[in-house]
Amino acid sequence: MATANNSDFTEKSNNKQAVDALIHARWIIPVVPERRLYENCSLAIKGGLIAAILPTAEARNRFRAREEHQLDNQILIPGLINTHNHAAMSLLRGFADDQPLMTWLQKHIWPAEQQWVSPEFVADGTRLAMAEMLRSGTTTFSDQYFFPEATAAAAREAGMRVQIAFPIIDFPNAWSRNGDDAIEKGLALRDDYRSHSRIGLAFAPHAPYTVGDETLKKIAIYANELQMPVQMHLHETAGEVAKAFADTGQRPIQRLHSLGLLSPQMLCVHMTAVDDSDIALLQKTGAHIAHCPRSNLKLASGFTPIAKLLDAGINVAIGTDGAASNNGLDILLETNTAALLAKAISGDASALPAHQALAMATLNGARALGIDDATGSIEVGKAADLCAIDLSELEQQPLHDPLSQLIYTANGHHVRNVWVAGKLLLQDRRLMTLNEEEVRQRAGVWRDRIAGRTQ
Numbered sequence: 001m002a003t004a005n006n007s008d009f010t011e012k013s014n015n016k017q018a019v020d021a022l023i024h025a026r027w028i029i030p031v032v033p034e035r036r037l038y039e040n041c042s043l044a045i046k047g048g049l050i051a052a053i054l055p056t057a058e059a060r061n062r063f064r065a066r067e068e069h070q071l072d073n074q075i076l077i078p079g080l081i082n083t084h085n086h087a088a089m090s091l092l093r094g095f096a097d098d099q100p101l102m103t104w105l106q107k108h109i110w111p112a113e114q115q116w117v118s119p120e121f122v123a124d125g126t127r128l129a130m131a132e133m134l135r136s137g138t139t140t141f142s143d144q145y146f147f148p149e150a151t152a153a154a155a156r157e158a159g160m161r162v163q164i165a166f167p168i169i170d171f172p173n174a175w176s177r178n179g180d181d182a183i184e185k186g187l188a189l190r191d192d193y194r195s196h197s198r199i200g201l202a203f204a205p206h207a208p209y210t211v212g213d214e215t216l217k218k219i220a221i222y223a224n225e226l227q228m229p230v231q232m233h234l235h236e237t238a239g240e241v242a243k244a245f246a247d248t249g250q251r252p253i254q255r256l257h258s259l260g261l262l263s264p265q266m267l268c269v270h271m272t273a274v275d276d277s278d279i280a281l282l283q284k285t286g287a288h289i290a291h292c293p294r295s296n297l298k299l300a301s302g303f304t305p306i307a308k309l310l311d312a313g314i315n316v317a318i319g320t321d322g323a324a325s326n327n328g329l330d331i332l333l334e335t336n337t338a339a340l341l342a343k344a345i346s347g348d349a350s351a352l353p354a355h356q357a358l359a360m361a362t363l364n365g366a367r368a369l370g371i372d373d374a375t376g377s378i379e380v381g382k383a384a385d386l387c388a389i390d391l392s393e394l395e396q397q398p399l400h401d402p403l404s405q406l407i408y409t410a411n412g413h414h415v416r417n418v419w420v421a422g423k424l425l426l427q428d429r430r431l432m433t434l435n436e437e438e439v440r441q442r443a444g445v446w447r448d449r450i451a452g453r454t455q
Ligand SMILES: CSC[C@H]1O[C@@H](n2cnc3c(O)ncnc32)[C@H](O)[C@@H]1O
Pocket: 086, 105, 109, 110, 113, 144, 145, 146, 167, 168, 169, 206, 207, 233, 236, 295, 321, 322, 325
């Protein structure tokens, strides 16, 4: 990227309007309005927000900027949104592969978490995850993990936008004694970040099989009173649904509805085992879905019927789940997988076309997290959360359609520049707020500790 720092910025040489930055891009996909592709256009950024979108020649005439960025052969899109992650679990990437969900959790992951998870683990793991996310174009992530105060502090330092979905489990764990204790700690953390523009808080009751009715009812009341989002692993496997039905006579989503939890504030994570009654409930209540196709595929959890859900008007967004089950955090790759899977499952090649897939990774994600007034599309007045992707690689030629190349040939390795709230966090693939060497070194320290080589 050619970048200029304009030294004559302070001079009132002409009547040009002062902005903080101008970004000139070969292509821009704003996501809203539908299917629009701008060529040779520019964004003017001021105070972290998008101040104008206009043809480059006009932008150069109208504005003077402290910095100018020239994105040749790059496509500028809204920053990608990962609606479901356990960032610190990046330190457990490759720790337990090739297992089904419950064996993976009960025999491998939960015992390891009991032994190793601490604020230090979460800080180091979250930095590793953020380095990977920024290098693959993610600007916002929702995170559900122990010691959420460590996650929030790491994200604040790195400059990312984050929804801290603080974990609520009814039994003692590394972070909380029980559900009430977790709610109390989570709400105190919300107070700490009340005025922070990039950090929001959400309730994260872990799953129907780890949280009881009394705790869920309390969460529903608080969420409604405080207008806070809620997210929960739900219908991740057919086995989960069958067991719940045998135990309670209700499908888990019906149980959540009867406890008052389903609303447009609710994000249902996974939803692979879905029948028509579940779809009707989602439709009626406006609850959202976080689709995590690569984690579902790797754990052999099942298939979310995306085309059917989208046809029913349900908002479906993209998540990676943690890198211990995925095993990466690349939202472009996840979106490509979602698009291919939607076609395969529905038997319809026109299902989830490229533009709809991109919307799932951006605007739908912002809606699912309740932050679409601030981010998720390139619109005047929204935050300058942006991702620029190189489309000049040999495997991307010839370039008939930039949108097609983006969804069907690009992945995170092609991401070159990333801004959050107007701040450049990745420049020509170099991390600006995280120390790559240090992140790598800390990952090695944890590998040695977990392998039993050091304490
Ligand atoms: C309470 S912190 C989050 C908790 O969730 C566990 N986890 C990670 N991936 C999954 C998944 O796909 N389904 C259910 N639970 C999952 C993680 O290990 C933590 O214990």
